Amino acid sequence: MSLSALNTAMAGLKTTQAAIGIVSQNIANVGTTGYVKRSLDTVAQGPGNSGVALGTIDRVFDENSLKQLRLETSGASYTGMMADVRTQLDKLYGTPGTTSALDGVMNSFTLALQTLGAAPDSAPARSAVVAAASNLATKIGSIAEGVQSLRTATESQLSNDTSAASGLLSSIAQLNVKIAATSDDGSKVALLDQRDQALNSLSGYLDVQASVQRDGTVTVMTNSGMTLVDRASAASLSFDGRGTLGPEDSYSADPAQRGVGTITATTPGGGTIDLVASNAIRSGSLAAGIELRDTVLPQAQRQLDDLAAGLSRSLSDTSAVGTPASTTTGAGFDIDLTGLSAGNAITISLKDDKGAQRNLILVPSKLNPPAAVNRTDVADPLATIVPFTLESDPAKLGASIAAALGSSFTVTSNGTVGKEGAVRILTPANGTTTIQGISASVTQSKTADDVTNGKPQIPLFVDGGGQARLFTGSFDGGSQLTGFAQRIAVNPAVAAKTESLVKMSSSTPANDVSRPQYLHNALTTANRTFSAASGIGGISAPFTTSVQDFTQKIIDAQGAATATAQFLDEGQSIALATAQSRFAGTSGVKIDEEMSKLVGLQTAYTANARVLTAARDMLDTLLRI
Known part of the structure; x- marks a missing residue:
């Protein structure tokens, strides 16, 4: 009986000591990143399950x-990265309403034009317009450069x-090997x-899920189903x-x-997968x-390009807006396209016999093809795009348009409409499509130096990439629109001859308000169509x-996008x-x-120790008899 008690006490003492070690390890790792609490499983053994033995550490x-x-x-x-970068992007535009913000700089420019309209013969007023225009071009360019800096950092x-x-x-994968062994x-x-x-x-970098295998290893996959780790292979x-x-x-x-x-x-087999594609x-x-890098910041760049x-x-x-024309051969529109330049797109609005509407966009080019x-x-x-070669005659x-259509x-x-550069486009005779309207934006100057063209339009802003040239939206040699925000500049010809802001020709009076008022209205009241790619009003x-x-x-x-990103990040932080x-x-x-566990284990340890002491005293007594 004493030997049984001795064995039980010894087993209990050993198990309790191991459990104390586990609890002590838990206490020592309070706050340790990645440490998971341990527990010791015990197994009953001996006659009538009177003893205990160590099980597993879990x-x-x-x-x-x-x-x-x-x-x-x-x-x-x-969400954290999105909110951080969007916040940096928003700061590039400045605090709305301040004079140094983008809207403030634009307002200063329109105010300078308004002031010039009130005093067109004032040299200081003309200089103020040039200075305000230069400041606006610089502001747009600096924001665009900031956008690309954010893309580079990303x-x-x-x-x-x-x-x-x-x-x-x-x-x-290496830990999988060690765990299995x-x-x-x-x-x-x-x-x-x-x-x-x-x-x-790893989950901080990309979305992953892990499946534990029987041998303790894990298979790691993305939520899209691509396997990244399979036991020892990664x-x-x-x-x-x-x-x-x-x-x-x-x-x-x-x-x-x-x-x-x-x-x-x-x-591991050598195959490659483009995870972005x-x-x-x-x-x-x-x-x-x-x-x-590929969506948010390029759209910000596009907005600035569209603005420029x-x-x-x-x-x-x-x-240029088409006027209805009707002939014995059909109905359509006449439109004056005099001065049409490469990139000055012509938009034809069409309706089919089922009532569906669509646009057909003709894009002139100086190249052939x-x-x-x-x-x-x-x-x-969503428009049908038809490029065509613009002849010099x-x-x-x-x-040229007929060949393209x-x-x-x-x-x-020409002769049919009665004016060189004007065209008449009639609805197709098959009756499946009806022309609803035709419009175009036609650049009035032939070159950047043509600032006294006899018309209120003036190339005040030009493409300053290298030699100053007109911005017409040309695709010859690549899209002129892409990156224009970085290249927009005040026309040197206007800066050198500020009276051109008023004088449309050599005979224009110095106090003529026509051009200044036109320029002001063109920015503040006249509507323009901006591309869907800018994301303003939908994509x-x-x-x-x-x-x-x-x-x-x-x-x-x-x-608004920045506020939404910050709100989502705050919500996600709470969820995390x-x-x-x-x-x-x-x-x-x-x-x-x-x-509390440690106190209980110490009590159990003391109890087992007392059993051992009692068993030892009993054996000593027996041996003395």
Whole structure:
């Protein structure tokens, strides 16, 4: 009987001592990142289960809580980066309403034009217009440069995050190997902690889910279903960054056309997958970086390009609108396209026999064959785009348009309408399509130096990339619109001859208000159509407003987007904190709970020790008999 009690006490003492070690380890790791609370399982043994033996050392955690924690970690990394970069973007425009903000600089320019209209013969007033125009061009350019700086920084961040994520994938695979080969419980749980911490860190870069296998290893996949780690094998991630980015640099699935870096996953077998093209990454900092670099910031650049283009062409172009024409051969429209330049798009509104409406956009080019047109650079992304070669002889304009439209339309020019450069376009005879209207924006000057063209329009703003040239929206040699915000400048010919802001020709009186008033109205009251790609008013249809109002709409849109991003980030931070609290509630070490366990274990240890003492005294007594 005494031997049985002695064995039981010895087993209890050993088990209690091991349990005290586990509790002490838990207490020592309070607050340690990645540490999961341990517990010791015991096994009853001996006659009548009178004894106890050591079982296994387990980690105490809820698998669902861990999955939720990783999901919220990915989300928080995504919203955090989006809010941070959007906040930086919003600051580029300045505080709305202040004189140094974009809207304030635009208002100063329109005010200078208004002042010139009141005193057109004032040299200081003319100089003030040039100075205000230069300040506005500089402001637009500096914001655009800031946008590209943010894109470049995002490109660099993508490179760093890709490298870090690839390193974590490799570490997880190596830990899988160690876990499968380790039989010691204490060592295994430590390795499991390291692997879970690596997975948690990985979830900050991209959305992942882990499936635990029977041997203790994990398979890691993205939420889109791509396998990144399979036991001991891990894909490696690489990023072919392009350094400093410009407005013309964009993502394309075609490597020959791509101007930015992409994330490539290389499988253990040597296969490669473009994770950006396959949309495999949907959350985390990598997803945020891709969206910012390829969508958010390019749209901000496009808004500035559209603003610069609208600013330039509202002052230099006239709006040509077709007038109804009816002949014995059909109905259509006459339109005066005198002075049409490459890039001065002609929009024909059509309605089919079922009532559906669409636009057909003719884009002139000086090249033969005509230059290709980027669909996103026209106002209507759903329109049918027809480029055509612009002949030097205005009398051939109708023939050029007719060749581009095909035999369905009847197009005549010059003598038929009675004015060189004017054309008549009739509704197709087959009756399936009806022309609803024709319009175009036609640049009135032939060159940047042509500032006294006898018309109120003047090329006050020009394309300052290299030699100053007219901005017409040309596609010859590439899209003139792309990056125009960085190149817009005050026309040197106007700056050198400020009286041209008033004098339309040599015979114009010095106090003529016609041109100053036209320029002011062109910015503040006349409506222009801005492209759907700018995102103002939606991305599926063009937006029509004045240039001054478009400036305000840009600031409002960026401010609203920033506020939304910050709101989402705050909400996601709360969700992450809740997930962390829930996980810590199960797996975290609570010092009071562990101290209570320690006191109980110490009591049990003392009790077992007393049993051993009693058994020893009994044996001693027996031996003395």
